[in-house]
Amino acid sequence: xxxxxxxxxxxxxxxxxxxxxxxxxxxxxxxxxxxxxxxxxxxxxxxxxxxxxxxxxxxxxxxxxxxxxxxxxxxxxxxxxxxxxxxx
Amino acid sequence: xxxxxxxxxxxxxxxxxxxxxxxxxxxxxxxxxxxxxxxxxxxxxxxxxxxxxxxxxxxxxxxxxxxxxxxxxxxxxxxxxxxxxxxxxxxxxxxxxxxxxxxxxxxxxxxxxxxxxxxxxxxxxxxxxxxxxxxxxxxxxxxxxxxxxxxxxxxxxxxxxxxxxxxxxxxxxxxxxxxxxxxxxxxxxxxxxxxxxxxxxxxxxxxxxxxxxxxxxxxxxxxxxxxxxxxxx
Numbered sequence: 001x002x003x004x005x006x007x008x009x010x011x012x013x014x015x016x017x018x019x020x021x022x023x024x025x026x027x028x029x030x031x032x033x034x035x036x037x038x039x040x041x042x043x044x045x046x047x048x049x050x051x052x053x054x055x056x057x058x059x060x061x062x063x064x065x066x067x068x069x070x071x072x073x074x075x076x077x078x079x080x081x082x083x084x085x086x087x088x
Numbered sequence: 089x090x091x092x093x094x095x096x097x098x099x100x101x102x103x104x105x106x107x108x109x110x111x112x113x114x115x116x117x118x119x120x121x122x123x124x125x126x127x128x129x130x131x132x133x134x135x136x137x138x139x140x141x142x143x144x145x146x147x148x149x150x151x152x153x154x155x156x157x158x159x160x161x162x163x164x165x166x167x168x169x170x171x172x173x174x175x176x177x178x179x180x181x182x183x184x185x186x187x188x189x190x191x192x193x194x195x196x197x198x199x200x201x202x203x204x205x206x207x208x209x210x211x212x213x214x215x216x217x218x219x220x221x222x223x224x225x226x227x228x229x230x231x232x233x234x235x236x237x238x239x240x241x242x243x244x245x246x247x248x249x250x251x252x253x254x255x256x257x258x259x260x261x262x263x264x265x266x267x268x269x270x271x272x273x274x275x276x277x278x279x280x281x282x283x284x285x286x287x288x289x290x291x292x293x294x295x296x297x298x299x300x301x302x303x304x305x306x307x308x309x310x311x312x313x314x315x316x317x318x319x320x321x
Contacts, residue, residue: 005198009191017187051185085109 010066018047019071027078036082040075044068139193143178151199153208160278180236180277181225188235219281226270226291234269241269 014020023040030036044067052058098106112120141147149158157177161167166175183189208214208221229236243263248256258272271292274284281287 005195006191009194012194013187013189013191016190047187051187087111 007066010063011070014044014047014067014070015074019044019067020074023071023074024078024081027075027080028082030079031082033076033079036075036079037072038075040071040073040078041068042071043075044071047071139189142193143182145176145178148177151203153203153214156211156214157278164277166277175240175277179239183232183235184239185235188232215281218279219284219287222274222278222281222284223287223291226274226288227295229270230268230292230295237269237273 019040023043026039026043027036030039045064048059048064048067049056115123145158148154154177161177166180168174182192202208206213208217243259246259248259251259261267262269262272274280274288
């Protein structure tokens with residue numbers, strides 16, 4: 001029970017913070033799908049490291065994986081928006 | 089680009105969708121940008137504000153099931169003390185950091201579910217369920233190194249010379265062994281179920297076992313972290 005909620009909560013927290021929002025914004029800046037996904041993923045890594053206060057022992061692999069996944073998806077969505085909504 | 093004279097086709101949703109993605113001729117880029125910015129600010133403000141509303145004591149205790157805890161908490165130092173500074177429910181139970189806060193709020197959806205099905209609707213049911221709930225809270229606090237306590241309390245600024253001897257020596261031990269507040273301060277705000285010590289031990293053992301090998305906090309890692317902590321301060 002808590003397992004699923006924990007997962008959903010972590011995803012929600014990421015969608016509404018840096019990986020989701022900055023990832024989307026960066027994705028919208030490029031038409032290149034790969035670049036968009038990488039930028040999003042980098043935001044995920046960046047956020048996890050910064051919010052763990054640069055103490056690498058504090059970084060959970062679960063949190064990192066979710067943050068990167070959300071970042072990649074947000075970046076790709078941003079890229080899709082760019083393709084659909086802009087002519088340049 | 090679509091021909092403006094073309095008849096709109098499809099249903100309402102289809103036309104809205106097409107309209108949403110079609111370029112605008114009537115507005116300048118600046119107009120759209122400023123409009124979008126204002127919309128964003130208003131939305132974020134409203135979102136944050138309503139989230140803060142769910143952090144008030146009135147909100148938490150709006151559910152009568154939470155009144156047992158309210159009563160117990162009212163007897164403690166975090167409600168009533170000589171300085172008048174207090175900690176409310178959300179200070180201890182809801183993180184400040186944005187992403188942890190969103191997560192806590194999403195998980196709290198289960199509270200609403202349990203309220204509806206009446207998991208803890210009577211005092212008897214409450215007592216029966218207390219250990220399970222307390223154990224959940226311990227798990228979270230242990231995993232977060234009692235983050236919420238540390239929003240207000242900090243070993244760094246504790247004057248061990250004016251603390252009781254027992255408190256000072258235990259806190260020194262806590263720093264040396266990298267223990268966390270909840271390791272010793274269970275029941276700081278609520279009554280404890282009788283067999284809480286065994287359950288607490290079970291929770292910590294389980295967390296220890298689940299921790300991946302590299303993140304397991306061995307004594308060495310603890311020592312290195314204390315050392316690094318001292319460097320950065």
